Amino acid sequence: MRAKFFFAVVLVLLLIAPTSALAASWNLASDFAANGDSSGPWAKDSGGNTVWYFKLAPTGGAANPAAYSSSALSWTTTYSWMPPGTPLKGWARLPGDLPHVSVNTGATDANSNTNPPFPWRSGKVLSHPMPAADAWPYSVIEWKSPVAGEADGSITLTDVDAGGGDGFQYWILKNSTQLDTGTVPNGGTVTETLTDEAVSPGSSIYVVLGPGIAGSHSWDSTQIDMSITVPEPPVVSTPASSGWAIAVLGILGVAMAARKTRVPARS
Numbered sequence: 169m170r171a172k173f174f175f176a177v178v179l180v181l182l183l184i185a186p187t188s189a190l191a192a193s194w195n196l197a198s199d200f201a202a203n204g205d206s207s208g209p210w211a212k213d214s215g216g217n218t219v220w221y222f223k224l225a226p227t228g229g230a231a232n233p234a235a236y237s238s239s240a241l242s243w244t245t246t247y248s249w250m251p252p253g254t255p256l257k258g259w260a261r262l263p264g265d266l267p268h269v270s271v272n273t274g275a276t277d278a279n280s281n282t283n284p285p286f287p288w289r290s291g292k293v294l295s296h297p298m299p300a301a302d303a304w305p306y307s308v309i310e311w312k313s314p315v316a317g318e319a320d321g322s323i324t325l326t327d328v329d330a331g332g333g334d335g336f337q338y339w340i341l342k343n344s345t346q347l348d349t350g351t352v353p354n355g356g357t358v359t360e361t362l363t364d365e366a367v368s369p370g371s372s373i374y375v376v377l378g379p380g381i382a383g384s385h386s387w388d389s390t391q392i393d394m395s396i397t398v399p400e401p402p403v404v405s406t407p408a409s410s411g412w413a414i415a416v417l418g419i420l421g422v423a424m425a426a427r428k429t430r431v432p433a434r435s
Contacts (some may be wrong), residue, residue, distance in 0.1 A: 221312060293391065315369060316369060318365060
């Protein structure tokens with residue numbers, strides 16, 4: 169009976185203990201490469217949720233999500249500064265033009281036709297702004313949460329075209345709140361992190377890329393590595409399952425007590 173009681177206790181603990189937390193994760197480059205297509209300026213995750221959106225921001229509107237728009241974007245698979253046949257796809261203000269957000273879907277790295285050339289790594293996303301004087305100079309990447317929780321993430325921006333120019337500017341926002349902004353020099357890189365950012369379905373994280381501080385967009389091809397994870401909270405057992413577990417434990421406890429107090433039969 170003691171052995172049965174011990175196993176009953178173990179059963180109760182398993183039924184009422186929280187389950188281990190899972191995590192939902194998204195990666196801009198892999199989701200874009202696998203699920204981005206000409207149907208619209210967005211990309212789905214592996215679960216079929218549309219989570220990535222590609223937009224433009226107008227002059228003076230880099231930190232104003234209400235001003236962002238995707239209506240001027242066009243699907244494109246070629247750029248004049250890349251060798252013909254390079255497996256690329258993305259969205260640009262005009263086909264093959266700037267600003268753009270695109271991904272190299274090939275199995276190998278590619279080099280541009282520019283002098284000096286810059287690399288477009290296999291499976292990586294590049295973006296490029298326009299001059300500050302342009303009507304729509306900024307490229308925008310939006311991650312829209314399909315879940316509720318606390319988001320952790322990493323956003324790395326790298327100026328891959330170090331042949332000249334004055335680097336680029338960037339902005340990071342959650343919904344309409346600016347989390348950070350900065351300037352990266354020519355050939356430089358910066359990594360921004362997200363830690364325990366509360367999100368709900370429909371919450372947005374924006375990465376906005378603009379020309380250098382002087383307004384020039386020359387040599388501003390920028391690699392964007394972006395990943396976000398939202399751990400799922402532990403799932404506590406339901407009252408029904410807890411009740412059954414406690415009932416089982418109680419019945420066995422009563423049975424054990426009765427066994428101890430039973431009077432032996434006379435011979």
